[in-house]
Amino acid sequence: MLRGNTKLNLQAKSLITKALISLFILFMAVFILGPLFWLAARAFVTSWTYPNLLPDGLTLQWWRVITGDESLKKAIRNSLIISPIVVLVASIICLPAAYAFARYKFFGRRAFLIGMFAANAFPKIGLFASIATLYYTLNLMGTVVGVVIIQLLGTIIFMTWIPAAAFASVPQSLEDAARDAGASKLRVFRDITFRLALPGILVAMVMSFLHAFDEAQGTYLVGVPTIYTMPTQMYALVLNYPAQIAAVFSILLTIPSVILIGIARKHILGGHLAEGFQIK
Protein backbone atom coordinates (compact mmCIF):
# COMPACT_ATOMS: atom_id res chain seq x y z
CA MET A 1 0.00 0.00 0.00
CA LEU A 2 2.77 2.31 1.04
CA ARG A 3 4.78 1.37 -2.03
CA GLY A 4 1.80 2.07 -4.25
CA ASN A 5 1.46 5.51 -2.71
CA THR A 6 5.08 6.49 -3.25
CA LYS A 7 4.84 5.25 -6.79
CA LEU A 8 1.79 7.42 -7.35
CA ASN A 9 3.60 10.33 -5.76
CA LEU A 10 6.56 9.87 -8.03
CA GLN A 11 4.29 9.74 -11.06
CA ALA A 12 2.55 12.92 -10.02
CA LYS A 13 5.87 14.59 -9.39
CA SER A 14 7.25 13.67 -12.80
CA LEU A 15 4.01 14.88 -14.37
CA ILE A 16 4.35 18.24 -12.66
CA THR A 17 8.00 18.47 -13.69
CA LYS A 18 7.05 17.75 -17.27
CA ALA A 19 4.30 20.34 -17.21
CA LEU A 20 6.65 22.96 -15.78
CA ILE A 21 9.28 22.22 -18.40
CA SER A 22 6.70 22.45 -21.20
CA LEU A 23 5.46 25.74 -19.83
CA PHE A 24 8.99 27.08 -19.67
CA ILE A 25 9.72 26.02 -23.24
CA LEU A 26 6.48 27.63 -24.41
CA PHE A 27 7.37 30.84 -22.62
CA MET A 28 10.85 30.87 -24.13
CA ALA A 29 9.47 30.17 -27.58
CA VAL A 30 7.11 33.11 -27.36
CA PHE A 31 9.88 35.24 -25.94
CA ILE A 32 12.41 34.34 -28.63
CA LEU A 33 10.25 33.69 -31.67
CA GLY A 34 7.54 36.27 -30.90
CA PRO A 35 9.56 39.34 -31.92
CA LEU A 36 10.88 37.50 -34.97
CA PHE A 37 7.37 36.64 -36.04
CA TRP A 38 6.29 40.24 -35.46
CA LEU A 39 9.20 41.46 -37.56
CA ALA A 40 8.52 39.01 -40.38
CA ALA A 41 4.83 39.91 -40.41
CA ARG A 42 5.53 43.62 -40.56
CA ALA A 43 7.60 43.20 -43.71
CA PHE A 44 4.53 42.10 -45.64
CA VAL A 45 1.76 44.38 -44.32
CA THR A 46 0.63 47.85 -45.34
CA SER A 47 0.13 48.89 -41.72
CA TRP A 48 -0.68 47.12 -38.51
CA THR A 49 -1.38 49.25 -35.50
CA TYR A 50 -3.00 48.95 -32.11
CA PRO A 51 -5.81 48.07 -31.39
CA ASN A 52 -6.32 46.15 -34.63
CA LEU A 53 -5.89 42.41 -34.19
CA LEU A 54 -5.23 41.88 -37.88
CA PRO A 55 -3.15 43.95 -40.31
CA ASP A 56 -4.93 46.36 -42.61
CA GLY A 57 -3.65 44.66 -45.74
CA LEU A 58 -0.87 42.64 -47.30
CA THR A 59 1.69 44.12 -49.68
CA LEU A 60 5.11 43.62 -51.24
CA GLN A 61 5.67 47.36 -51.72
CA TRP A 62 8.32 47.57 -48.99
CA TRP A 63 10.41 44.96 -50.81
CA ARG A 64 10.06 46.97 -54.01
CA VAL A 65 11.35 50.04 -52.20
CA ILE A 66 14.49 48.16 -51.19
CA THR A 67 15.15 46.73 -54.65
CA GLY A 68 14.55 50.13 -56.17
CA ASP A 69 16.68 52.17 -53.78
CA GLU A 70 20.30 52.52 -55.01
CA SER A 71 21.79 53.32 -51.59
CA LEU A 72 20.18 50.27 -49.99
CA LYS A 73 21.36 48.01 -52.81
CA LYS A 74 24.82 49.48 -52.44
CA ALA A 75 24.82 48.69 -48.73
CA ILE A 76 23.91 45.08 -49.45
CA ARG A 77 26.67 44.89 -52.03
CA ASN A 78 29.19 46.43 -49.62
CA SER A 79 28.28 43.97 -46.90
CA LEU A 80 28.57 40.98 -49.20
CA ILE A 81 31.99 42.12 -50.39
CA ILE A 82 33.54 43.38 -47.17
CA SER A 83 32.53 40.50 -44.86
CA PRO A 84 34.18 37.76 -46.96
CA ILE A 85 37.31 39.93 -47.23
CA VAL A 86 37.36 40.22 -43.44
CA VAL A 87 37.03 36.46 -43.04
CA LEU A 88 39.79 35.87 -45.57
CA VAL A 89 42.18 38.34 -43.95
CA ALA A 90 41.32 36.99 -40.50
CA SER A 91 42.09 33.45 -41.69
CA ILE A 92 45.42 34.48 -43.14
CA ILE A 93 46.44 36.28 -39.97
CA CYS A 94 44.89 34.06 -37.34
CA LEU A 95 45.21 30.46 -38.56
CA PRO A 96 49.01 30.37 -38.39
CA ALA A 97 48.77 32.00 -34.97
CA ALA A 98 46.19 29.42 -33.90
CA TYR A 99 48.50 26.63 -35.04
CA ALA A 100 51.38 28.15 -33.10
CA PHE A 101 49.25 28.45 -29.97
CA ALA A 102 48.20 24.82 -30.31
CA ARG A 103 51.54 23.24 -31.11
CA TYR A 104 54.36 25.35 -29.73
CA LYS A 105 55.30 26.57 -26.31
CA PHE A 106 56.73 30.07 -26.53
CA PHE A 107 57.34 33.01 -24.28
CA GLY A 108 54.17 34.95 -23.51
CA ARG A 109 51.87 32.32 -25.01
CA ARG A 110 49.30 32.52 -22.24
CA ALA A 111 49.53 36.30 -22.06
CA PHE A 112 48.75 36.51 -25.78
CA LEU A 113 45.85 34.12 -25.52
CA ILE A 114 44.28 35.96 -22.62
CA GLY A 115 45.20 39.34 -24.07
CA MET A 116 43.00 38.62 -27.04
CA PHE A 117 40.02 39.04 -24.79
CA ALA A 118 41.13 42.52 -23.87
CA ALA A 119 39.79 44.02 -27.09
CA ASN A 120 36.41 42.50 -26.31
CA ALA A 121 36.48 43.22 -22.59
CA PHE A 122 36.24 47.02 -22.76
CA PRO A 123 33.37 49.06 -24.18
CA LYS A 124 33.94 48.90 -27.90
CA ILE A 125 32.98 52.49 -28.56
CA GLY A 126 35.93 53.77 -26.55
CA LEU A 127 38.29 51.59 -28.54
CA PHE A 128 36.76 52.73 -31.80
CA ALA A 129 36.98 56.38 -30.85
CA SER A 130 40.70 56.10 -30.17
CA ILE A 131 41.16 54.14 -33.38
CA ALA A 132 39.31 56.89 -35.25
CA THR A 133 41.91 59.47 -34.23
CA LEU A 134 44.59 57.12 -35.51
CA TYR A 135 42.64 56.64 -38.73
CA TYR A 136 42.52 60.40 -39.39
CA THR A 137 46.31 60.60 -39.32
CA LEU A 138 46.62 57.50 -41.51
CA ASN A 139 43.88 58.66 -43.91
CA LEU A 140 41.90 55.49 -43.37
CA MET A 141 38.62 57.22 -42.53
CA GLY A 142 35.90 56.30 -45.00
CA THR A 143 37.99 53.68 -46.78
CA VAL A 144 37.31 49.98 -47.34
CA VAL A 145 40.64 49.13 -45.72
CA GLY A 146 39.60 51.08 -42.63
CA VAL A 147 36.28 49.23 -42.39
CA VAL A 148 37.94 45.87 -42.92
CA ILE A 149 40.40 46.54 -40.10
CA ILE A 150 37.63 47.64 -37.74
CA GLN A 151 35.58 44.52 -38.47
CA LEU A 152 38.70 42.36 -38.20
CA LEU A 153 39.17 43.34 -34.55
CA GLY A 154 36.13 41.43 -33.36
CA THR A 155 36.81 38.34 -35.47
CA ILE A 156 40.35 37.74 -34.21
CA ILE A 157 39.18 36.07 -31.06
CA PHE A 158 36.99 33.59 -32.98
CA MET A 159 39.57 32.88 -35.64
CA THR A 160 42.29 32.23 -33.10
CA TRP A 161 40.67 30.46 -30.18
CA ILE A 162 38.41 28.04 -32.03
CA PRO A 163 40.97 26.87 -34.62
CA ALA A 164 43.63 26.67 -31.89
CA ALA A 165 41.41 24.26 -30.01
CA ALA A 166 40.76 22.37 -33.23
CA PHE A 167 44.48 22.10 -34.02
CA ALA A 168 45.24 21.05 -30.47
CA SER A 169 42.67 18.27 -30.66
CA VAL A 170 44.53 16.62 -33.54
CA PRO A 171 46.70 14.00 -31.80
CA GLN A 172 50.43 14.45 -32.33
CA SER A 173 50.72 10.77 -33.19
CA LEU A 174 48.56 11.25 -36.30
CA GLU A 175 51.03 13.85 -37.54
CA ASP A 176 53.98 11.64 -36.57
CA ALA A 177 52.45 8.73 -38.47
CA ALA A 178 52.21 10.85 -41.61
CA ARG A 179 55.81 12.00 -41.30
CA ASP A 180 56.87 8.39 -40.75
CA ALA A 181 54.98 7.50 -43.92
CA GLY A 182 57.19 9.97 -45.77
CA ALA A 183 55.22 13.21 -45.78
CA SER A 184 57.03 16.53 -45.46
CA LYS A 185 55.98 18.86 -42.64
CA LEU A 186 53.94 20.99 -45.03
CA ARG A 187 52.24 17.96 -46.49
CA VAL A 188 51.45 16.65 -43.01
CA PHE A 189 49.78 19.94 -42.23
CA ARG A 190 47.79 19.90 -45.47
CA ASP A 191 46.72 16.25 -45.43
CA ILE A 192 46.32 15.57 -41.74
CA THR A 193 46.31 18.51 -39.35
CA PHE A 194 44.35 20.95 -41.47
CA ARG A 195 41.90 18.31 -42.67
CA LEU A 196 41.14 17.18 -39.15
CA ALA A 197 40.90 20.72 -37.79
CA LEU A 198 38.67 21.79 -40.68
CA PRO A 199 35.34 21.52 -38.84
CA GLY A 200 36.63 23.85 -36.15
CA ILE A 201 38.08 26.22 -38.71
CA LEU A 202 34.81 26.33 -40.66
CA VAL A 203 32.85 27.05 -37.50
CA ALA A 204 35.27 29.87 -36.73
CA MET A 205 34.86 31.23 -40.26
CA VAL A 206 31.07 31.18 -40.00
CA MET A 207 31.20 32.99 -36.68
CA SER A 208 33.68 35.53 -38.02
CA PHE A 209 31.54 36.13 -41.08
CA LEU A 210 28.45 36.69 -38.99
CA HIS A 211 30.33 38.98 -36.67
CA ALA A 212 31.75 41.04 -39.53
CA PHE A 213 28.40 41.06 -41.27
CA ASP A 214 26.63 42.38 -38.17
CA GLU A 215 29.31 44.80 -36.99
CA ALA A 216 27.73 48.28 -36.91
CA GLN A 217 29.36 50.50 -34.28
CA GLY A 218 32.87 50.65 -35.65
CA THR A 219 31.78 50.46 -39.25
CA TYR A 220 29.46 53.41 -38.72
CA LEU A 221 32.18 55.45 -37.08
CA VAL A 222 34.78 54.73 -39.74
CA GLY A 223 32.74 54.18 -42.89
CA VAL A 224 29.97 56.78 -42.83
CA PRO A 225 29.26 58.67 -44.98
CA THR A 226 31.23 57.07 -47.80
CA ILE A 227 30.74 53.41 -46.94
CA TYR A 228 27.45 52.03 -45.71
CA THR A 229 27.04 48.34 -44.95
CA MET A 230 23.71 46.69 -44.20
CA PRO A 231 23.83 47.17 -40.43
CA THR A 232 24.92 50.81 -40.64
CA GLN A 233 22.27 51.44 -43.27
CA MET A 234 19.80 50.22 -40.66
CA TYR A 235 20.49 53.33 -38.59
CA ALA A 236 19.47 55.52 -41.48
CA LEU A 237 16.47 53.32 -42.23
CA VAL A 238 15.11 53.36 -38.71
CA LEU A 239 15.29 57.14 -38.65
CA ASN A 240 14.18 58.04 -42.17
CA TYR A 241 11.90 55.32 -43.55
CA PRO A 242 8.67 53.63 -42.44
CA ALA A 243 9.20 50.85 -39.90
CA GLN A 244 8.22 48.21 -42.45
CA ILE A 245 11.35 48.96 -44.52
CA ALA A 246 13.49 48.25 -41.48
CA ALA A 247 11.65 44.98 -41.04
CA VAL A 248 12.38 43.96 -44.63
CA PHE A 249 16.01 44.93 -44.20
CA SER A 250 16.36 42.94 -40.98
CA ILE A 251 15.05 39.89 -42.76
CA LEU A 252 17.63 40.40 -45.50
CA LEU A 253 20.27 40.82 -42.83
CA THR A 254 19.21 37.51 -41.28
CA ILE A 255 19.41 35.46 -44.48
CA PRO A 256 23.19 34.89 -44.51
CA SER A 257 23.14 33.84 -40.86
CA VAL A 258 20.37 31.34 -41.41
CA ILE A 259 21.99 29.89 -44.52
CA LEU A 260 25.43 29.63 -42.93
CA ILE A 261 24.18 28.09 -39.72
CA GLY A 262 22.14 25.62 -41.77
CA ILE A 263 25.18 24.59 -43.78
CA ALA A 264 27.30 24.39 -40.67
CA ARG A 265 24.79 22.19 -38.91
CA LYS A 266 24.46 19.81 -41.83
CA HIS A 267 28.05 19.50 -43.01
CA ILE A 268 30.16 20.24 -39.98
CA LEU A 269 28.27 18.71 -37.11
CA GLY A 270 26.63 15.82 -38.93
CA GLY A 271 29.11 14.84 -41.61
CA HIS A 272 32.21 12.72 -41.83
CA LEU A 273 34.26 15.62 -40.58
CA ALA A 274 32.72 15.34 -37.14
CA GLU A 275 33.47 11.61 -37.10
CA GLY A 276 37.12 12.49 -36.94
CA PHE A 277 36.72 13.80 -33.45
CA GLN A 278 35.13 10.69 -32.02
CA ILE A 279 38.13 8.48 -32.53
CA LYS A 280 40.82 8.58 -29.90
Add this chain to the structure above:
Amino acid sequence: MTTFEQESGLQLVELNKVLGGRVIIENLNLTVKKGEMVSLLGPSGCGKTTTLRIISGFLFPDSGKVLLEGKDVTAVGPEKRPSAMVFQNYALWPHMTVFKNVAYPLKIRKFNKQAIEKRVHDVLDILNLMHHVNSRPSQISGGEQQRVALARALVQEPHILLLDEPLSNLDAKLRIKVREDIRELQRRLAITTVIVTHDQDEALSISDRVAVMKSGRIEQFSTPQELYDAPITEYVANFIGSLNSFTGDFVDGRLTPGEFTVGIRPEDVKFSVKSMVGGIQSKVEQIVPRGHFHEVYLGRADMRLRAFLASDVPEVGTEGYSKVTKALLYQKGNLFKIVEQ
Protein backbone atom coordinates in the same frame (compact mmCIF):
# COMPACT_ATOMS: atom_id res chain seq x y z
CA MET B 1 86.78 2.36 -33.48
CA THR B 2 83.48 0.71 -34.17
CA THR B 3 83.08 -1.72 -36.98
CA PHE B 4 80.10 -1.06 -39.21
CA GLU B 5 78.85 -4.44 -40.24
CA GLN B 6 77.19 -4.56 -43.60
CA GLU B 7 74.77 -7.31 -42.69
CA SER B 8 73.52 -5.61 -39.56
CA GLY B 9 69.99 -4.33 -39.92
CA LEU B 10 70.35 -1.67 -37.30
CA GLN B 11 73.25 -0.37 -35.30
CA LEU B 12 73.02 2.12 -32.47
CA VAL B 13 76.43 3.45 -31.50
CA GLU B 14 77.15 5.28 -28.26
CA LEU B 15 73.79 7.03 -28.15
CA ASN B 16 73.21 9.78 -25.63
CA LYS B 17 70.09 11.84 -25.13
CA VAL B 18 69.16 14.39 -22.50
CA LEU B 19 65.58 15.61 -22.40
CA GLY B 20 64.43 18.35 -20.06
CA GLY B 21 67.65 18.17 -18.07
CA ARG B 22 67.25 14.43 -17.48
CA VAL B 23 69.55 11.84 -18.96
CA ILE B 24 67.22 9.54 -20.86
CA ILE B 25 69.69 7.53 -22.91
CA GLU B 26 73.25 6.93 -21.75
CA ASN B 27 75.96 5.37 -23.91
CA LEU B 28 73.56 2.99 -25.55
CA ASN B 29 74.91 0.44 -28.00
CA LEU B 30 72.78 -2.05 -29.84
CA THR B 31 73.22 -4.15 -32.96
CA VAL B 32 70.25 -5.86 -34.56
CA LYS B 33 70.95 -8.41 -37.26
CA LYS B 34 69.17 -8.21 -40.56
CA GLY B 35 65.83 -10.01 -40.35
CA GLU B 36 66.04 -10.29 -36.58
CA MET B 37 63.28 -9.40 -34.16
CA VAL B 38 64.47 -7.59 -31.08
CA SER B 39 62.52 -6.33 -28.08
CA LEU B 40 63.39 -3.34 -25.98
CA LEU B 41 62.05 -4.34 -22.60
CA GLY B 42 61.92 -2.28 -19.46
CA PRO B 43 59.70 -0.42 -17.02
CA SER B 44 58.22 2.94 -18.00
CA GLY B 45 60.79 5.70 -17.98
CA CYS B 46 63.70 3.41 -18.83
CA GLY B 47 64.23 5.11 -22.19
CA LYS B 48 62.89 2.41 -24.50
CA THR B 49 60.38 4.65 -26.27
CA THR B 50 62.98 7.40 -26.60
CA THR B 51 65.32 4.87 -28.19
CA LEU B 52 62.60 3.88 -30.64
CA ARG B 53 61.92 7.51 -31.50
CA ILE B 54 65.62 8.01 -32.15
CA ILE B 55 65.62 4.98 -34.46
CA SER B 56 62.57 6.29 -36.31
CA GLY B 57 64.01 9.80 -36.60
CA PHE B 58 61.51 11.71 -34.47
CA LEU B 59 64.27 12.49 -32.00
CA PHE B 60 67.88 13.17 -32.73
CA PRO B 61 70.53 11.90 -30.31
CA ASP B 62 72.79 14.43 -28.58
CA SER B 63 75.68 12.23 -29.61
CA GLY B 64 76.14 8.84 -31.20
CA LYS B 65 75.11 7.25 -34.45
CA VAL B 66 72.16 5.42 -35.94
CA LEU B 67 73.00 3.07 -38.81
CA LEU B 68 70.36 1.37 -40.92
CA GLU B 69 71.77 -1.48 -42.99
CA GLY B 70 75.19 0.07 -42.65
CA LYS B 71 74.08 3.56 -43.72
CA ASP B 72 74.40 6.47 -41.32
CA VAL B 73 70.93 8.00 -40.91
CA THR B 74 71.58 9.86 -37.67
CA ALA B 75 70.69 13.25 -39.14
CA VAL B 76 67.90 12.04 -41.44
CA GLY B 77 64.32 13.00 -40.55
CA PRO B 78 61.56 10.41 -40.18
CA GLU B 79 60.06 11.14 -43.61
CA LYS B 80 63.32 10.20 -45.33
CA ARG B 81 64.20 7.15 -43.26
CA PRO B 82 63.57 3.67 -44.61
CA SER B 83 61.85 2.78 -41.35
CA ALA B 84 58.16 2.32 -40.66
CA MET B 85 56.53 2.59 -37.30
CA VAL B 86 53.38 1.15 -35.76
CA PHE B 87 52.22 3.56 -33.09
CA GLN B 88 50.90 2.57 -29.71
CA ASN B 89 47.45 4.04 -30.38
CA TYR B 90 47.73 2.98 -34.07
CA ALA B 91 47.48 6.62 -35.20
CA LEU B 92 45.16 5.83 -38.09
CA TRP B 93 43.82 8.86 -39.88
CA PRO B 94 40.12 9.01 -39.07
CA HIS B 95 39.17 10.96 -42.18
CA MET B 96 40.55 8.31 -44.54
CA THR B 97 39.26 4.83 -45.33
CA VAL B 98 41.36 1.77 -44.56
CA PHE B 99 42.47 1.73 -48.19
CA LYS B 100 43.49 5.37 -48.16
CA ASN B 101 45.32 4.97 -44.86
CA VAL B 102 47.40 2.16 -46.28
CA ALA B 103 47.82 3.82 -49.67
CA TYR B 104 49.02 7.13 -48.24
CA PRO B 105 52.74 6.26 -47.97
CA LEU B 106 52.68 5.08 -51.60
CA LYS B 107 50.82 8.17 -52.75
CA ILE B 108 53.55 10.30 -51.23
CA ARG B 109 56.16 8.23 -53.03
CA LYS B 110 54.24 9.03 -56.24
CA PHE B 111 53.41 5.46 -57.22
CA ASN B 112 50.95 5.22 -60.06
CA LYS B 113 47.35 4.29 -59.38
CA GLN B 114 47.56 0.66 -60.49
CA ALA B 115 50.74 0.03 -58.51
CA ILE B 116 49.20 1.55 -55.38
CA GLU B 117 46.07 -0.53 -55.75
CA LYS B 118 48.02 -3.72 -56.24
CA ARG B 119 50.39 -3.24 -53.34
CA VAL B 120 47.70 -2.08 -50.93
CA HIS B 121 45.48 -5.02 -51.85
CA ASP B 122 48.39 -7.42 -51.47
CA VAL B 123 49.24 -6.24 -47.99
CA LEU B 124 45.59 -6.02 -46.90
CA ASP B 125 45.17 -9.55 -48.16
CA ILE B 126 48.11 -10.78 -46.08
CA LEU B 127 46.58 -9.18 -43.00
CA ASN B 128 43.03 -10.39 -43.71
CA LEU B 129 41.59 -6.92 -44.08
CA MET B 130 40.17 -7.05 -47.58
CA HIS B 131 36.60 -6.91 -46.29
CA HIS B 132 37.37 -3.56 -44.64
CA VAL B 133 38.92 -1.78 -47.62
CA ASN B 134 36.32 0.96 -47.58
CA SER B 135 35.65 1.09 -43.83
CA ARG B 136 36.76 3.96 -41.74
CA PRO B 137 39.03 3.39 -38.73
CA SER B 138 36.20 4.26 -36.35
CA GLN B 139 34.07 1.45 -37.79
CA ILE B 140 36.47 -1.43 -37.17
CA SER B 141 37.60 -3.21 -34.01
CA GLY B 142 40.78 -2.51 -32.06
CA GLY B 143 42.48 -5.63 -33.38
CA GLU B 144 41.62 -4.66 -36.93
CA GLN B 145 42.83 -1.10 -36.39
CA GLN B 146 46.09 -2.57 -35.19
CA ARG B 147 46.37 -4.66 -38.35
CA VAL B 148 45.65 -1.63 -40.52
CA ALA B 149 48.46 0.21 -38.75
CA LEU B 150 50.71 -2.77 -39.44
CA ALA B 151 49.60 -2.83 -43.08
CA ARG B 152 50.38 0.86 -43.43
CA ALA B 153 53.89 0.18 -42.15
CA LEU B 154 54.49 -2.96 -44.23
CA VAL B 155 53.26 -1.44 -47.48
CA GLN B 156 56.31 0.82 -47.39
CA GLU B 157 58.58 -2.24 -47.51
CA PRO B 158 60.75 -0.66 -44.83
CA HIS B 159 64.28 -1.76 -44.00
CA ILE B 160 63.23 -1.82 -40.40
CA LEU B 161 59.86 -2.17 -38.74
CA LEU B 162 59.36 -0.39 -35.44
CA LEU B 163 56.56 -1.35 -33.08
CA ASP B 164 55.75 0.87 -30.10
CA GLU B 165 53.83 -1.18 -27.54
CA PRO B 166 51.69 -2.52 -30.37
CA LEU B 167 49.59 -4.80 -28.21
CA SER B 168 48.98 -2.71 -25.13
CA ASN B 169 45.57 -1.53 -26.31
CA LEU B 170 44.24 -5.02 -27.01
CA ASP B 171 42.51 -7.34 -24.57
CA ALA B 172 44.52 -10.23 -23.14
CA LYS B 173 43.24 -12.98 -25.41
CA LEU B 174 43.58 -10.98 -28.62
CA ARG B 175 47.04 -9.88 -27.56
CA ILE B 176 48.40 -13.42 -27.67
CA LYS B 177 46.87 -14.10 -31.08
CA VAL B 178 48.07 -10.83 -32.57
CA ARG B 179 51.59 -11.24 -31.23
CA GLU B 180 51.78 -14.68 -32.82
CA ASP B 181 50.51 -13.20 -36.08
CA ILE B 182 53.11 -10.46 -35.94
CA ARG B 183 55.87 -12.94 -35.25
CA GLU B 184 54.75 -15.23 -38.05
CA LEU B 185 54.57 -12.35 -40.51
CA GLN B 186 57.92 -10.95 -39.42
CA ARG B 187 59.56 -14.35 -40.00
CA ARG B 188 57.89 -14.78 -43.38
CA LEU B 189 58.92 -11.36 -44.63
CA ALA B 190 62.30 -11.59 -42.86
CA ILE B 191 61.98 -7.98 -41.86
CA THR B 192 64.27 -6.45 -39.25
CA THR B 193 62.01 -5.50 -36.36
CA VAL B 194 62.39 -3.62 -33.12
CA ILE B 195 59.50 -3.80 -30.69
CA VAL B 196 59.14 -1.76 -27.53
CA THR B 197 57.27 -3.35 -24.67
CA HIS B 198 57.03 -3.40 -20.90
CA ASP B 199 55.47 -6.85 -20.95
CA GLN B 200 58.11 -9.52 -20.39
CA ASP B 201 55.82 -12.29 -21.63
CA GLU B 202 55.43 -10.47 -24.89
CA ALA B 203 59.14 -9.78 -25.24
CA LEU B 204 60.24 -13.31 -24.40
CA SER B 205 57.69 -15.00 -26.61
CA ILE B 206 58.17 -13.14 -29.88
CA SER B 207 61.77 -11.96 -29.97
CA ASP B 208 64.95 -13.50 -31.23
CA ARG B 209 66.78 -11.37 -28.71
CA VAL B 210 65.66 -9.10 -25.90
CA ALA B 211 67.40 -5.97 -24.68
CA VAL B 212 66.49 -5.33 -21.07
CA MET B 213 66.79 -1.62 -20.35
CA LYS B 214 67.31 0.24 -17.13
CA SER B 215 67.59 4.02 -16.79
CA GLY B 216 68.79 4.68 -20.31
CA ARG B 217 71.18 1.77 -20.65
CA ILE B 218 70.93 -1.80 -21.82
CA GLU B 219 71.47 -4.14 -18.90
CA GLN B 220 71.52 -7.33 -20.91
CA PHE B 221 71.00 -8.16 -24.55
CA SER B 222 70.56 -11.85 -25.23
CA THR B 223 68.16 -14.55 -26.29
CA PRO B 224 65.05 -15.06 -24.14
CA GLN B 225 66.40 -18.37 -22.86
CA GLU B 226 69.74 -16.89 -21.82
CA LEU B 227 68.00 -13.97 -20.22
CA TYR B 228 66.01 -16.34 -18.11
CA ASP B 229 68.70 -18.87 -17.34
CA ALA B 230 71.60 -16.54 -16.70
CA PRO B 231 70.52 -12.98 -15.97
CA ILE B 232 73.78 -11.09 -15.62
CA THR B 233 72.48 -8.54 -13.16
CA GLU B 234 70.18 -8.73 -10.18
CA TYR B 235 67.93 -6.19 -11.89
CA VAL B 236 67.39 -8.43 -14.92
CA ALA B 237 66.86 -11.47 -12.70
CA ASN B 238 64.14 -9.63 -10.83
CA PHE B 239 62.58 -8.12 -13.93
CA ILE B 240 62.37 -11.35 -15.92
CA GLY B 241 60.29 -14.08 -14.35
CA SER B 242 59.83 -14.64 -10.63
CA LEU B 243 62.56 -14.77 -8.04
CA ASN B 244 63.06 -15.67 -4.40
CA SER B 245 65.63 -13.22 -3.19
CA PHE B 246 67.77 -13.50 -0.04
CA THR B 247 70.95 -12.06 1.37
CA GLY B 248 73.57 -14.67 2.20
CA ASP B 249 75.44 -17.44 0.48
CA PHE B 250 74.37 -20.73 -1.02
CA VAL B 251 76.36 -23.74 0.12
CA ASP B 252 75.45 -27.43 -0.11
CA GLY B 253 71.90 -26.73 -1.14
CA ARG B 254 71.10 -24.40 1.70
CA LEU B 255 71.15 -20.71 2.50
CA THR B 256 74.02 -19.73 4.76
CA PRO B 257 75.12 -16.36 6.12
CA GLY B 258 77.04 -14.37 3.57
CA GLU B 259 77.20 -11.17 1.54
CA PHE B 260 75.74 -12.24 -1.77
CA THR B 261 72.28 -11.79 -3.04
CA VAL B 262 70.91 -15.24 -3.64
CA GLY B 263 68.21 -15.55 -6.28
CA ILE B 264 66.20 -18.71 -6.64
CA ARG B 265 63.62 -19.15 -9.37
CA PRO B 266 60.43 -20.77 -8.04
CA GLU B 267 60.67 -23.18 -10.98
CA ASP B 268 64.04 -24.39 -9.76
CA VAL B 269 62.59 -25.77 -6.52
CA LYS B 270 61.62 -29.43 -6.25
CA PHE B 271 59.38 -30.80 -3.54
CA SER B 272 58.76 -34.34 -2.49
CA VAL B 273 57.26 -36.04 0.55
CA LYS B 274 60.03 -38.62 0.33
CA SER B 275 63.57 -37.68 1.13
CA MET B 276 65.91 -37.03 -1.79
CA VAL B 277 69.60 -36.33 -2.31
CA GLY B 278 70.30 -32.75 -1.31
CA GLY B 279 66.73 -32.35 -0.04
CA ILE B 280 66.01 -30.26 3.03
CA GLN B 281 63.13 -30.72 5.44
CA SER B 282 60.26 -28.44 4.50
CA LYS B 283 56.68 -27.81 5.45
CA VAL B 284 54.00 -26.58 3.07
CA GLU B 285 52.67 -23.36 4.59
CA GLN B 286 50.48 -21.88 1.92
CA ILE B 287 49.22 -22.74 -1.55
CA VAL B 288 48.03 -20.29 -4.19
CA PRO B 289 46.47 -21.85 -7.30
CA ARG B 290 47.72 -20.05 -10.40
CA GLY B 291 45.93 -21.93 -13.13
CA HIS B 292 48.27 -24.37 -14.81
CA PHE B 293 50.59 -24.46 -11.79
CA HIS B 294 50.49 -23.85 -8.04
CA GLU B 295 52.47 -21.35 -6.06
CA VAL B 296 53.60 -23.22 -2.94
CA TYR B 297 55.22 -21.56 0.07
CA LEU B 298 57.67 -23.83 1.84
CA GLY B 299 58.97 -23.25 5.35
CA ARG B 300 62.54 -24.44 5.80
CA ALA B 301 65.11 -24.02 8.51
CA ASP B 302 67.17 -21.68 6.31
CA MET B 303 64.49 -19.73 4.44
CA ARG B 304 60.90 -19.43 3.36
CA LEU B 305 60.81 -20.49 -0.26
CA ARG B 306 58.28 -19.92 -2.98
CA ALA B 307 58.00 -22.78 -5.46
CA PHE B 308 55.98 -23.30 -8.63
CA LEU B 309 54.71 -26.86 -8.76
CA ALA B 310 52.78 -28.15 -11.74
CA SER B 311 52.04 -31.70 -10.61
CA ASP B 312 51.90 -33.67 -7.33
CA VAL B 313 50.74 -30.61 -5.46
CA PRO B 314 50.79 -31.34 -1.71
CA GLU B 315 48.29 -30.07 0.84
CA VAL B 316 48.92 -27.31 3.32
CA GLY B 317 50.70 -28.71 6.35
CA THR B 318 52.43 -31.53 4.47
CA GLU B 319 55.93 -32.27 5.72
CA GLY B 320 58.50 -33.23 3.09
CA TYR B 321 61.73 -32.32 1.44
CA SER B 322 62.61 -29.55 -0.96
CA LYS B 323 65.64 -29.11 -3.11
CA VAL B 324 66.95 -26.05 -4.95
CA THR B 325 68.35 -27.19 -8.28
CA LYS B 326 69.77 -23.83 -9.25
CA ALA B 327 70.65 -20.61 -7.47
CA LEU B 328 71.92 -17.30 -8.88
CA LEU B 329 74.49 -15.48 -6.77
CA TYR B 330 74.97 -11.75 -7.22
CA GLN B 331 77.65 -9.55 -5.84
CA LYS B 332 76.93 -5.81 -5.88
CA GLY B 333 74.18 -6.41 -8.40
CA ASN B 334 76.28 -8.38 -10.86
CA LEU B 335 76.21 -12.10 -11.44
CA PHE B 336 78.94 -13.77 -9.44
CA LYS B 337 78.18 -17.42 -10.05
CA ILE B 338 75.43 -19.87 -10.76
CA VAL B 339 75.17 -22.82 -8.37
CA GLU B 340 73.55 -25.91 -9.80
CA GLN B 341 72.96 -29.22 -8.12
